Amino acid sequence: MNILVTGGAGFIGSHVVRRFVKNYSNYTIFNLDALTYAGNLENLIDIDTYHNYNFLKGDIVDSQYINKLFQSTNFDGVIHLAAESHVDRSIEDPLAFVRTNIIGTVNLLNAAKDSWKDNFEGKRFYHISTDEVYGSLGSEGLFAEETSYDPNSPYSASKASSDHFVRSYGKTYGLPYVVTNCSNNYGPYHFPEKLIPLFINNIIEKKNLPVYGDGKYTRDWLYVEDHAKAIDLVFHKGNNGETYNIGGFNEWQNIDLVKLLCSVMDKKLNRSQGESEQLITYVKDRPGHDLRYAIDASKINKELGWKPTVTFEEGLEITVDWYLNNSEWLKNVTSGDYKEYYSKMYS
Ligand code: NAD
Numbered sequence: 001m002n003i004l005v006t007g008g009a010g011f012i013g014s015h016v017v018r019r020f021v022k023n024y025s026n027y028t029i030f031n032l033d034a035l036t037y038a039g040n041l042e043n044l045i046d047i048d049t050y051h052n053y054n055f056l057k058g059d060i061v062d063s064q065y066i067n068k069l070f071q072s073t074n075f076d077g078v079i080h081l082a083a084e085s086h087v088d089r090s091i092e093d094p095l096a097f098v099r100t101n102i103i104g105t106v107n108l109l110n111a112a113k114d115s116w117k118d119n120f121e122g123k124r125f126y127h128i129s130t131d132e133v134y135g136s137l138g139s140e141g142l143f144a145e146e147t148s149y150d151p152n153s154p155y156s157a158s159k160a161s162s163d164h165f166v167r168s169y170g171k172t173y174g175l176p177y178v179v180t181n182c183s184n185n186y187g188p189y190h191f192p193e194k195l196i197p198l199f200i201n202n203i204i205e206k207k208n209l210p211v212y213g214d215g216k217y218t219r220d221w222l223y224v225e226d227h228a229k230a231i232d233l234v235f236h237k238g239n240n241g242e243t244y245n246i247g248g249f250n251e252w253q254n255i256d257l258v259k260l261l262c263s264v265m266d267k268k269l270n271r272s273q274g275e276s277e278q279l280i281t282y283v284k285d286r287p288g289h290d291l292r293y294a295i296d297a298s299k300i301n302k303e304l305g306w307k308p309t310v311t312f313e314e315g316l317e318i319t320v321d322w323y324l325n326n327s328e329w330l331k332n333v334t335s336g337d338y339k340e341y342y343s344k345m346y347s
Helices: 011-023 041-047 063-072 087-092 094-116 154-173 195-204 224-237 254-268 298-304 312-325 327-333 337-346
Strands: 002-006 028-033 053-057 077-080 124-130 177-182 184-186 209-212 218-223 242-246 251-253 280-283
Touching: 002 011, 011 028, 011 041, 011 224, 041 053, 063 094, 077 094, 077 224, 087 094, 087 154, 094 124, 094 154, 124 154, 124 224, 154 177, 177 224, 184 224, 184 312, 195 209, 195 254, 195 312, 209 254, 218 224, 218 254, 218 312, 224 242, 224 298, 242 298, 251 254, 254 280, 254 312, 312 327
Parallel strands: 002 028, 002 077, 028 053, 077 124, 124 177, 177 242, 184 218, 209 280
Antiparallel strands: 218 251
């Protein structure tokens, strides 16, 4: 089997690529990534020399490149993770999200459809998406697969659009696809613009911890390797034409999460309890901020037997340890452009 993974040098993609390369030595894994600011080959240094791993530097927005790639390699499956993924950046530059998340996805769909030439036996296009497409919940309720789409940020609107394109290729051309919509991930190799790694880095450097609004925004958190396991399962056992929601059954208000993280960090850094909490600073809210996301993951649980295996306390501890033990990685990704971005967003 030849499998194309897009966005494999990013956070979730690197966990997926590592899992497939290590667990399926009979597959050849092609990791296609444009290496934007969020892509980093250091995330995959440990599997770089595996015989079944190939890295391809390329942009999914470049349809000529994508078509040629599909003509020269007979892919059996596509696991599509490449995306612009940060909500705050989507507010600054929505078109970048239209290009990669919508046009890039349609380029891949076209290339898959054309190269598979309507002989879809044994083929699968797997699109990875987010719970943010469903919009915002009040204090009650959960997002189910049937929940109507109601995206509120340019990021979630672009992901919603790409989900619709994938489904339309299933209906119109018979392309075999699966879509999963997952809640917030955390874990090693997460780029420090997102809440948990940003705050770990800021606590190490004793910088302010910018909490949006009143800190009551609620998210469901899932350890990234549990997401990678779910992706493996859906890729192999999911039913074509289906959507599965993936979540951690683990809701946290931002402020409670930040306080828990501060306490773990104080312990690890031998600081007095409460020291890092002093860094919390409430900042002006993000426009269009969704109040609460929460996932009903009972379908994937009942149909495919998936459930999270890592508790939040365990996952957070593994994550904090990883960042503390990988200061070189952190230093490399927070030098250069990151500094400029950080001062624009937070000063
Ligand atoms: P990420 O930003 O860490 O990684 C994205 C990767 O895509 C990077 O390696 C980047 O270089 C690559 N990329 C970007 N534009 C590209 C282009 N035009 N061509 C080729 N490669 C390109 O993102 P992530 O957090 O790992 O998310 C991966 C996927 O999972 C995304 O589709 C995202 O929407 C989805 N998702 C993420 C989360 C989360 O909590 N992080 C939750 C649910 C779903």
